[in-house]
Amino acid sequence: MSIYTSLRHNIHLAKQNILHRINPKRCNYFLAGKTEKLCAEPLKRVNLQVPAEADTYTVVAVGKKDDKLYKKKITTFYSEGNIIKRTIEDSDGNNIIREYKDSGVGLKKSSFFERKITHKVQDKVTSLFKTNLIKLIKGYRSEKDGKIKIQLLTNQIDDNSINSMVTEYPFSGINNKFVKRKMLGLKMDFIDGIPVIRETFETTNVKFPSDDKYLPFRFIIDDRIKLKSLTQHFINEKNLDKLNIKISISDKVEDNTAGYFSENSGAIVYNKNVHTNLVKLSSHEVEHAHQYRQIGRICKGNSKYCLDSRKLYGPIDGLNESMEAHKYAVASEKYPNIDKSEDLSKNPEYKNNYLEVKAREAENKAFEEYQSMGKDLNSQFFFWLE
Numbered sequence: 001m002s003i004y005t006s007l008r009h010n011i012h013l014a015k016q017n018i019l020h021r022i023n024p025k026r027c028n029y030f031l032a033g034k035t036e037k038l039c040a041e042p043l044k045r046v047n048l049q050v051p052a053e054a055d056t057y058t059v060v061a062v063g064k065k066d067d068k069l070y071k072k073k074i075t076t077f078y079s080e081g082n083i084i085k086r087t088i089e090d091s092d093g094n095n096i097i098r099e100y101k102d103s104g105v106g107l108k109k110s111s112f113f114e115r116k117i118t119h120k121v122q123d124k125v126t127s128l129f130k131t132n133l134i135k136l137i138k139g140y141r142s143e144k145d146g147k148i149k150i151q152l153l154t155n156q157i158d159d160n161s162i163n164s165m166v167t168e169y170p171f172s173g174i175n176n177k178f179v180k181r182k183m184l185g186l187k188m189d190f191i192d193g194i195p196v197i198r199e200t201f202e203t204t205n206v207k208f209p210s211d212d213k214y215l216p217f218r219f220i221i222d223d224r225i226k227l228k229s230l231t232q233h234f235i236n237e238k239n240l241d242k243l244n245i246k247i248s249i250s251d252k253v254e255d256n257t258a259g260y261f262s263e264n265s266g267a268i269v270y271n272k273n274v275h276t277n278l279v280k281l282s283s284h285e286v287e288h289a290h291q292y293r294q295i296g297r298i299c300k301g302n303s304k305y306c307l308d309s310r311k312l313y314g315p316i317d318g319l320n321e322s323m324e325a326h327k328y329a330v331a332s333e334k335y336p337n338i339d340k341s342e343d344l345s346k347n348p349e350y351k352n353n354y355l356e357v358k359a360r361e362a363e364n365k366a367f368e369e370y371q372s373m374g375k376d377l378n379s380q381f382f383f384w385l386e
Contacts, residue, residue, distance in 0.1 A: 164219035193232035261288035283366035294325035
């Protein structure tokens with residue numbers, strides 16, 4: 001689906017919603033029943049899909065006027081009054097999950113609000129859930145006059161492509177039909193793990209930033225997709241693609257680390273609960289992969305990764321590059337044993353190890369470039385596109 005088709009589809013849905021409000025008879029669905037908020041604790045004992053933080057839930061039953069056999073069940077889970085998850089099941093075998101993640105306490109009690117909504121659809125053949133839509137909503141209430149500014153970033157995911165659109169509504173209000181919105185959209189296809197822009201759309205009040213090589217990554221909401229694609233980007237920049245480095249996200253990574261590069265398996269593995277900046281994290285771990293590639297090229301290291309590096313890239317010719325690789329080799333031999341629970345920021349042996357020092361230099365350089373290239377785009381929008 002192109003950006004333009006997606007936009008027309010959203011406009012059509014908005015019009016239908018308005019028509020249904022004006023004349024409910026136009027809608028084929030009807031409310032068959034609704035519960036008050038119920039305690040979620042009893043449900044947790046029999047339903048593993050209930051979020052741990054849920055304290056209450058409601059159930060809504062929906063029918064169709066022209067199909068008496070059709071039934072739809074909508075279960076909504078709340079935590080302290082806020083929606084955190086909604087499941088939608090119907091008699092046709094459709095099963096949808098929407099997950100809501102809020103930052104802050106909402107615009108009624110604070111000046112800033114952020115909500116992420118992930119829409120997942122169950123495959124009827126494999127029974128696996130597939131993410132096909134993500135919305136990131138940011139809102140700001142002016143303390144001066146109470147007016148609200150809203151930014152909406154959407155990702156419509158279709159197999160190996162993402163249609164992404166950012167829409168910003170001015171302070172004059174989202175419900176004002178005379179408001180001139182700012183809109184910028186990208187259609188991206190993933191080629192060898194890298195998002196490539198195929199189509200663009202922008203309103204006349206937005207200038208498309210053509211010199212930002214990181215632009216596609218800024219429009220990806222899903223952290224896992226973004227982290228993997230950024231990692232592949234830095235792998236390509238370092239000319240490491242010959243080594244076929246595996247990239248994965250695991251729940252088995254220790255809590256005190258966001259990720260690591262393993263020379264034994266030739267893989268970069270990330271913690272599934274990542275709170276570190278993704279550009280810094282991915283460039284840091286790719287730098288470690290580069291370091292061990294260089295160690296292998298000076299005939300140091302016994303891992304398959306180091307041996308493959310020597311075979312695929314050959315020996316190092318330049319004196320300075322060779323001396324740097326020898327520093328990597330010495331540092332790898334002196335690399336400290338890490339306790340699974342220790343705070344690495346307080347471990348001087350870890351922080352001062354040459355491999356880590358150079359990896360931090362690489363991450364800072366990449367992050368500075370990422371921010372610098374994003375200034376043109378982000379000067380046009382109220383909220384920074386990260």
